[in-house]
Amino acid sequence: MYNSIVMVKQVPDTANISGKVMKEDGTVNRAKLPAIFNHEDKEALELALQVKQKYGGTVSVITMGPPRASDMLKECFYMGADKAYLISDRKFAGSDTLATSYVLSEAIKYVGKFDFVFAGRQAIDGDTAQVGPQTAEKLNFSQVTYVEEIEYIENNIARIKRKIDGGQEIVDAQLPVLLTCIKSTTEPRPFSAKKIMKYKNAKTLLDLEKMANDNSLLYLDELVIEYKDKNLYIETLSTSDLSDIDETRIGLHGSPTKVHKVESVVLSGGDATKIEPTTEGIGALIDELLNDHILG
Amino acid sequence: MPNFFTDNEDLKFHFNRFDLREILEIQEDSYTQKNDFDFAPENYEDAMINLEKTLELIGDISGNKIAERAASVDEEGAHFKDGVVTYAKGTIQNLKELAQADLTGMILPRKYGGLNAPITIYMAAAEIMARADGGLTNIFGLQDIADMIKKYGTEEQKAKYIPKFSTGEHTGAMALTEPDAGSDLQACKLRASQDENGQWRLNGMKRFITNGNGNVHLVLSRTEAGTKDGRGLSMLACYNDDTVVVRRIENKLGIHGSPTCELQYNNTPAELIGNRRFGLIKYTIDLMFRARLGVAAQALGISQAAYEEALKYSKEREQFGKTIYEIPAVKNILLDIRVLLETGRSVLYDTAKLVDLKEKLEGKLEELKAAGESTKEIGDRLKELTKVANLLTPILKYITTEAANKITYDAIQIHGGTGYMKEFPVERFARDARITNIYEGTSQLQIVAAIGGVINDILKDDFDKKAAKTYSGGLERLNGFLKEIREIFYESLKYVVDRKDSVFQEVAAKDLVELYSYIYTGYLVLEEAEELPRKKFIANRYIVTSLANAKKNAESIKNELFSDLLHANEILI
Numbered sequence: 016m017y018n019s020i021v022m023v024k025q026v027p028d029t030a031n032i033s034g035k036v037m038k039e040d041g042t043v044n045r046a047k048l049p050a051i052f053n054h055e056d057k058e059a060l061e062l063a064l065q066v067k068q069k070y071g072g073t074v075s076v077i078t079m080g081p082p083r084a085s086d087m088l089k090e091c092f093y094m095g096a097d098k099a100y101l102i103s104d105r106k107f108a109g110s111d112t113l114a115t116s117y118v119l120s121e122a123i124k125y126v127g128k129f130d131f132v133f134a135g136r137q138a139i140d141g142d143t144a145q146v147g148p149q150t151a152e153k154l155n156f157s158q159v160t161y162v163e164e165i166e167y168i169e170n171n172i173a174r175i176k177r178k179i180d181g182g183q184e185i186v187d188a189q190l191p192v193l194l195t196c197i198k199s200t201t202e203p204r205p206f207s208a209k210k211i212m213k214y215k216n217a218k219t220l221l222d223l224e225k226m227a228n229d230n231s232l233l234y235l236d237e238l239v240i241e242y243k244d245k246n247l248y249i250e251t252l253s254t255s256d257l258s259d260i261d262e263t264r265i266g267l268h269g270s271p272t273k274v275h276k277v278e279s280v281v282l283s284g285g286d287a288t289k290i291e292p293t294t295e296g297i298g299a300l301i302d303e304l305l306n307d308h309i310l311g
Numbered sequence: 312m313p314n315f316f317t318d319n320e321d322l323k324f325h326f327n328r329f330d331l332r333e334i335l336e337i338q339e340d341s342y343t344q345k346n347d348f349d350f351a352p353e354n355y356e357d358a359m360i361n362l363e364k365t366l367e368l369i370g371d372i373s374g375n376k377i378a379e380r381a382a383s384v385d386e387e388g389a390h391f392k393d394g395v396v397t398y399a400k401g402t403i404q405n406l407k408e409l410a411q412a413d414l415t416g417m418i419l420p421r422k423y424g425g426l427n428a429p430i431t432i433y434m435a436a437a438e439i440m441a442r443a444d445g446g447l448t449n450i451f452g453l454q455d456i457a458d459m460i461k462k463y464g465t466e467e468q469k470a471k472y473i474p475k476f477s478t479g480e481h482t483g484a485m486a487l488t489e490p491d492a493g494s495d496l497q498a499c500k501l502r503a504s505q506d507e508n509g510q511w512r513l514n515g516m517k518r519f520i521t522n523g524n525g526n527v528h529l530v531l532s533r534t535e536a537g538t539k540d541g542r543g544l545s546m547l548a549c550y551n552d553d554t555v556v557v558r559r560i561e562n563k564l565g566i567h568g569s570p571t572c573e574l575q576y577n578n579t580p581a582e583l584i585g586n587r588r589f590g591l592i593k594y595t596i597d598l599m600f601r602a603r604l605g606v607a608a609q610a611l612g613i614s615q616a617a618y619e620e621a622l623k624y625s626k627e628r629e630q631f632g633k634t635i636y637e638i639p640a641v642k643n644i645l646l647d648i649r650v651l652l653e654t655g656r657s658v659l660y661d662t663a664k665l666v667d668l669k670e671k672l673e674g675k676l677e678e679l680k681a682a683g684e685s686t687k688e689i690g691d692r693l694k695e696l697t698k699v700a701n702l703l704t705p706i707l708k709y710i711t712t713e714a715a716n717k718i719t720y721d722a723i724q725i726h727g728g729t730g731y732m733k734e735f736p737v738e739r740f741a742r743d744a745r746i747t748n749i750y751e752g753t754s755q756l757q758i759v760a761a762i763g764g765v766i767n768d769i770l771k772d773d774f775d776k777k778a779a780k781t782y783s784g785g786l787e788r789l790n791g792f793l794k795e796i797r798e799i800f801y802e803s804l805k806y807v808v809d810r811k812d813s814v815f816q817e818v819a820a821k822d823l824v825e826l827y828s829y830i831y832t833g834y835l836v837l838e839e840a841e842e843l844p845r846k847k848f849i850a851n852r853y854i855v856t857s858l859a860n861a862k863k864n865a866e867s868i869k870n871e872l873f874s875d876l877l878h879a880n881e882i883l884i
Contacts, residue, residue: 202404205372208413208426212350212361246349 016071017168017190019063019131021096022119022150023056023078025087026140052087055135057094059196061203062165063133064095070168073097075126079107079118082221088249092214093206100126101219104253109267112141116149117264121257123154126250131173132193136161147195154193159186162194164201218242220251315378315439316370319615321653322435324843325660326363331355334429334664337671348421362432368412369436377405378443381568385446385739389570391560396524402568405447410479419457423469424477430601430667434608434659441612442619445743446568448612449521452605456483456529459598460548462674463585472527472548481526484551485598486517486574493519494756496531496591497541503532503581511547511583513576519561521750523572526551529598530581531590541591549581565742600700602751603708604659604666610715610747611655617715617722617740618648624726624735641725648718650852655711657835658828662703669696702764705757706828712748719744755821762820765827766804777834784847786840789854793833796854796861800826803865818873822864829857 027048063074075098076091078084088099102122110118123132132154137144144160151158163183164176171190176183178197188194218226223242227235242248254260263269290296304310316322335358336342342358344351352358380401387399398406409415418433419425428436441448457476460468475481492498501515513530517523528549535543549555554577561571585594622645625636635641672693679686719741723730730737748754764770774797782790803826807819833854840850875882 202376205376205408205412206368207411208365208368208417209350211364211368212352212426215360215364 017066017130018072018075018127019066019133020075020077020123020126020129021056021060021063021091022132022134022147023060023076023087023091024053024135024138025050025078025080025084026053026138027051029139050083050086052090053135053138055137055196055198057135057203058199059133059135059194060091060094060096061201062162062194062196062199063131064204065201066131066165066168067095072130075100075129077102077119077122077126079103079110079115079122082219082225085217085219085222085249088219089214089217090206092217093210094204095207095210098250099217100250100252101221102252102257103219103221106254106262106266109270110265111270111272112143112145112149113271114265114269116146116153117269118257118260119146120150120153121260122252123150125252125257130190130192132156132191134193134195136195136197144195147193151193154191156191156193157188158193158195159188160195162196163199165194214247217247217249219249222249313374313378314367314370315374315442316366316435318370318374319439321656322438324839325656326366326435328842329359329431329660329664331359331429331431331664331667334431334667334671335359337675338427338429344421344427351421351427362428365414365417365426365428366432366435366439369414369439372408372412372414373439373443376408377440377447380405381444382736382739384444384568385565386567388567389560391557391570394557396557396560396570396572398570399568401444402447402450405444405568406450406479406482409451413477414451415454415479415482416457416473416477418454419473419477420461423457423461423473425473430604430670431660431663434604434663437605437608438612438615438656438659441609442616443612444568445609445613445740446566448605448609449566449569450482450525452602452609453483453485453522453525455598455601455605456485456525456527458601459529459546459594460584462597462670463546463594464548468548468582468584475526482522484520484522484525484528484572485602486520486523486528486530487595487598488519489516490518494753496595497539497544499531499533499544499591501530501532501576502536503530503534503545503547504536511581513547513549513579513581515576517574517576519750520572520574521569523557523560523574524551524570528555528574529584529594530576531595532581534583534587534590542588544590544595545587546584546590546594547581548584549576549579552579554579563746565739565745599751600666600704603704603757604663606747606751607655607659607662607707607711610712610744611652611659613740613744613747614648614652614655614711614715614718617719617737617744618645618652620735620737620740621645621648621722621725624729628729635725644721644725646852647856648721650849650856651714651718653846653849654832654836654853655714657839658703658707658832659711661835662700662707665696665703666700669693669700672696698764698769702761702769703831705752705760706824706831708752709748709754709757709761709824710828710832712744713754715744715747716741758820758824761824761827762816765820765823766808768804770827770831774830774834777837782837782841784841784844786837786847786850789833789837789840789850792854792858793830793837796826796829796833796858799861799865800830803868806868814876815873818876819868822868826861826864829854829861833857 028051067074074096076088076096077100079102082103084101088101091099102118107118134147148158159175159177161178162175163178166174166176172187173192175186175188177186223238224235227233227238290300332355335355339352339358342352342354345353352361384399384401389399390397413426416425417428417436421427437448437452440451454476457473460472487496489499503511503513505511513532528551530547530549531544532547533543534545556575558573558575563571625641626634628635672689676686676689722737723741726735726737729735778794804823807816836850836853840846
């Protein structure tokens with residue numbers, strides 16, 4: 016029996032970026048993009064579900080994000096997750112990878128003890144691949160990155176196949192361990208129709224707050240009890256729940272990374288230049304590459 | 312990220328106008344299953360949301376997974392080695408995902424692990440899936456084997472066979488055809504006899520068995536030694552164990568993902584499903600009717616796929632300085648395809664709802680009987696419904712499968728030489744479509760099955776009612792055309808009946824059934840046109856074309872060419 020928690024993220028569908036979706040501070044205006052389940056996080060969830068299938072245990076998922084991330088958490092239920100946590104607070108807004116990994120590690124410590132923490136290698140919006148490793152450090156877990164497959168788990172050691180340049184590496188990792196996953200040989204399973212039917216009305220605290228605000232006959236505390244009774248409540252955490260959290264380490268203030276500028280670079284072929292195989296020709300090429308900062 | 316449900320406006324139009332209240336009320340035991348199953352619906356609205364989400368899921372898997380694998384499944388096909396059948400790699404993955412998505416028991420009761428979906432929605436699922444991979448729909452559709460056991464088996468048999476269909480561990484096969492019993496199933500020879508312990512044993516051959524490698528077989532068997540006709544046949548269930556030998560699989564034109572097996576049963580232990588002697592006249596007929604509905608959905612799905620490819624290609628391909636879509640003759644073919652597609656869909660879902668309700672009422676009738684209550688009211692309704700279902704099912708299969716052949720043929724034509732090449736999927740669609748008007752009864756047999764109802768004009772009251780209505784939005788003109796087609800039909804019918812010549816009647820049946828189908832389909836689309844303005848174009852094109860076709864049908868009945876049958880031996884040298 017191994018208990019796993021999977022860090023998942025709802026990301027803007029970067030394949031469909033159009034128009035002005037960048038804010039002045041250099042961050043993405045998420046509200047303007049369709050939101051999707053980050054692909055590699057789905058791979059991570061699939062690996063966690065396979066561990067549960069083979070060895071028993073539970074699979075939880077956790078995300079830090081805006082209220083609408085509850086759609087993705089429901090999709091985690093549809094795949095087979097047992098429990099879901101949404102960490103959401105305005106104070107988290109603008110967090111870079113350092114602040115995010117700090118919040119996630121604090122939240123994971125708060126919600127329970129786990130043998131495995133799974134994450135996708137990177138999210139398609141930032142492409143940093145930093146949150147997984149940083150979280151492992153803060154949890155004081157060993158970590159394996161670029162994981163393709165867990166071959167087996169025995170005596171608290173997991174044998175893991177990870178991708179390296181030009182091949183694969185097999186490593187043994189002591190539990191608890193954090194794994195960041197890439198596309199594996201087994202595709203993420205499809206949603207289960209029964210679970211869709213069961214969890215389609217699952218709600219976070221924020222969803223219920225909205226329901227209560229929109230209808231004066233509904234009371235938040237009653238709704239929470241009702242949804243908990245029906246097993247349709249998605250645990251929702253904010254800074255007030257994570258009482259130990261150091262607020263100077265979160266949000267924009269806790270984030271040393273500043274995005275200077277983001278631009279769309281369209282690569283296109285220009286005219287062909289013929290370079291003579293002479294000292295002059297090659298010298299001119301080197302100068303041109305140096306000027307374009309391609310070399311040096 | 313194509314979703315084959317949500318991207319299909321016409322299918323969504325039908326879904327949104329489905330009125331499944333009565334069907335679901337019975338199917339969901341007045342929504343009481345919620346107490347035992349946390350995924351059961353609370354009420355009608357909740358049930359429809361569940362079903363819509365189920366179709367979205369199927370649309371997603373079909374569009375993003377199954378369709379991606381379809382070309383490799385076609386290329387690889389099923390394998391046969393040392394007596395063992397193995398699916399193509401893509402098929403194995405498809406079946407695994409369908410099981411993970413809980414779709415292998417889509418229509419099976421929750422009690423046995425299923426989703427308890429109604430047949431109408433099951434047909435929509437089949438259509439969506441066939442658009443991705445025509446052959447896969449066959450294996451998916453064989454959950455009908457478990458459904459038959461649900462309808463006619465004992466409690467013990469249900470508990471034994473059904474759950475593993477729901478989990479996807481088992482698939483089924485319907486073993487009817489034999490080398491000498493194809494269209495004529497009465498000639499079945501496979502013997503079932505009881506050994507000294509009363510155990511039934513099967514001995515004999517079956518041929519052309521779709522998914523004959525499946526785990527549970529329903530085998531049409533001769534239990535009454537010495538009989539020669541259908542009344543000596545019973546339905547038996549058996550596992551595909553060591554006594555069942557797959558002798559070969561067929562090398563087919565299309566649907567390569569679906570293995571077609573020749574089977575030999577060697578003293579195979581089996582058990583009787585339902586009553587002896589009812590194997591052909593009740594259970595096979597029932598199974599076949601349902602399968603015909605499924606084949607129609609399959610044909611429609613393949614047609615949709617072909618249409619999509621043809622439309623896309625026509626808008627990309629440039630010739631003479633413009634896309635070929637802009638060439639009137641090409642656009643005209645596309646319009647014809649679209650009309651065939653949408654009218655076929657109208658007939659599919661109208662028939663599916665009818666069959667769905669019929670089966671639900673049959674179940675209710677059994678319950679009432681068991682409780683010793685009066686069955687008169689339901690019995691009368693069922694009689695009427697059965698009569699209509701028995702007419703509409705063959706008409707549906709006839710028109711949608713013939714249309715699928717025409718549509719896939721035209722889709723290749725629009726591609727020109729490119730369409731003849733394997734790099735483009737339309738040639739696969741044409742090969743896959745080709746079987747649909749052959750199996751589960753050829754088109755010619757659908758005519759035979761429908762002609763009785765046509766001659767007796769069993770939709771007369773329905774047509775009268777619809778003709779008497781006033782249609783708004785300029786549609787009254789089309790009602791006039793449909794009335795004209797009806798007159799042509801009656802005139803042709805009278806001509807055929809007056810001849811009192813059975814050979815002539817057999818030849819003329821095709822034209823009569825077609826005439827009848829124009830009226831039936833015409834009124835369906837006319838009603839849709841009142842709901843959705845865009846459908847006016849479909850109704851207009853369908854009904855105007857049908858009037859022209861009706862005149863041709865009438866002419867071909869009266870042109871005396873059938874008398875060539877008398878000189879056939881001189882002509883067919």
